[in-house]
Amino acid sequence: MSTPIAMITGATSGFGKAISIKFASNRYNLIITGRRADRLQQLKDNLSNTYGIEVMALVFDVRSRKAAFDAIGQLPDAWKAIDVLVNNAGLALGRDYFDDASLDDWDTMIDTNLKGLLYVTKAVLPGMIPQGKGHIINIGSTAGKEVYEKGNTYCATKHAVNAISQSMRIDLLRHKIKVTAIHPGAADTEFSNVRFKGDDDQARKVYEGYEPLTAGDVADVVYYTTTLPPHVCINDLVLTCTAQANSMYLYKDH
Ligand code: NDP
Ligand code: 8X3
Numbered sequence: 436m437s438t439p440i441a442m443i444t445g446a447t448s449g450f451g452k453a454i455s456i457k458f459a460s461n462r463y464n465l466i467i468t469g470r471r472a473d474r475l476q477q478l479k480d481n482l483s484n485t486y487g488i489e490v491m492a493l494v495f496d497v498r499s500r501k502a503a504f505d506a507i508g509q510l511p512d513a514w515k516a517i518d519v520l521v522n523n524a525g526l527a528l529g530r531d532y533f534d535d536a537s538l539d540d541w542d543t544m545i546d547t548n549l550k551g552l553l554y555v556t557k558a559v560l561p562g563m564i565p566q567g568k569g570h571i572i573n574i575g576s577t578a579g580k581e582v583y584e585k586g587n588t589y590c591a592t593k594h595a596v597n598a599i600s601q602s603m604r605i606d607l608l609r610h611k612i613k614v615t616a617i618h619p620g621a622a623d624t625e626f627s628n629v630r631f632k633g634d635d636d637q638a639r640k641v642y643e644g645y646e647p648l649t650a651g652d653v654a655d656v657v658y659y660t661t662t663l664p665p666h667v668c669i670n671d672l673v674l675t676c677t678a679q680a681n682s683m684y685l686y687k688d689h
Contacts, residue, residue: 438488441661442466442517444497444555445524447474449624450574450657453650454521455482457658464489466514468506468524468555470496497524497551498543507558515562519661522552522596523574527589527630541588548592553599564610570661571607573600575618580673581682590682593618597671604670613668615660620675621685622648644687645678652676 441458445451447469455467459482467482467490469475475492483490491514495502507515525548528540556571563569578586579593600616607614627638653674660669679685 438462438464439518440464440466440514440516441519441521442559443521443523444468446478447471449626449650450622450653451523452478453654454523454657457654459486459488461658462486462488466491466493466517468493468495470494497555498546500554503554504558507555516566517559517563517569519570519572520556520559521572521574521657522555524551525574527626530585530630532585533587536587544588544592549595552596556603563612567611568665569612570615571603571612572615572617572657572660575600575616577618577620577673577675577682579618583682615669616671617657617660618673619648619653620679622650622653624650644689645685646676648674648676
């Protein structure tokens with residue numbers, strides 16, 4: 436059997452980087468993506484040297500329909516036969532009341548978290564469908580299950596990821612493609628540094644007083660969903676640290 440291929444978007448940091456390491460350590464060849472070319476090249480070198488796997492690094496912005504289709508379209512045919520696609524690239528920008536929030540932040544979140552996921556998936560499917568199998572894993576959020584104050588458009592984009600995952604699952608049944616939506620709660624990555632636009636003190640406070648998820652925790656669960664027999668699919672999975680029940684309830688005791 437040939438070596439399976441996993442494609443992971445947003446591999447330059449956080450979940451995407453940890454998921455890439457997890458799949459590499461399980462002998463997948465990888466397609467890793469992100470905008471920061473230097474980080475991507477470093478990860479590519481590290482993974483191919485450490486695990487002896489083959490890695491393609493694609494530098495593009497998922498918000499650009501053309502860039503996404505060009506990058507995936509120029510892959511050699513053998514690399515287009517992707518077994519697992521992890522749609523992970525995404526972000527929150529700002530945490531503001533609806534009436535105070537920035538329209539530019541809203542556009543960026545919608546274009547990245549929703550339209551980017553749609554473009555990448557649509558570009559990958561022509562290589563996945565002919566295999567008569569495949570697995571698409573969409574990274575949602577607890578914010579896609581319950582909305583919270585000042586979460587407005589970020590929560591909306593993750594609700595949309597939840598909805599589009601359900602739609603994809605139905606529409607791809609005839610191609611025998613699994614679709615898994617994974618919804619993590621608070622996890623200590625660069626997510627809050629991005630959300631608070633470089634205010635690292637504010638970002639750090641998000642994870643104080645409890646033990647949040649790590650990127651490695653999320654990567655372990657993502658990988659697990661790909662280890663089940665062909666006839667078994669985890670459709671929807673919410674994953675939080677033990678201190679968190681959902682978007683609203685997070686117990687801080689230290
Ligand atoms: P990070 O900020 O650490 O990583 C985000 C990744 O997304 C980076 O690799 C970044 O790469 C990539 N990315 C962002 N915008 C774009 C873009 N326009 N084009 C291409 N790549 C992009 O955050 P996390 O790892 O925490 O977040 C990963 C996913 O998990 C996101 O979808 C997030 O919403 C979700 N999530 C995060 C949670 C958390 O608490 N951390 C909880 C639940 C869900 P680059 O900048 O190089 O382009
Ligand atoms: C990230 C988790 O709680 O900041 O999706 O929305 S939260």
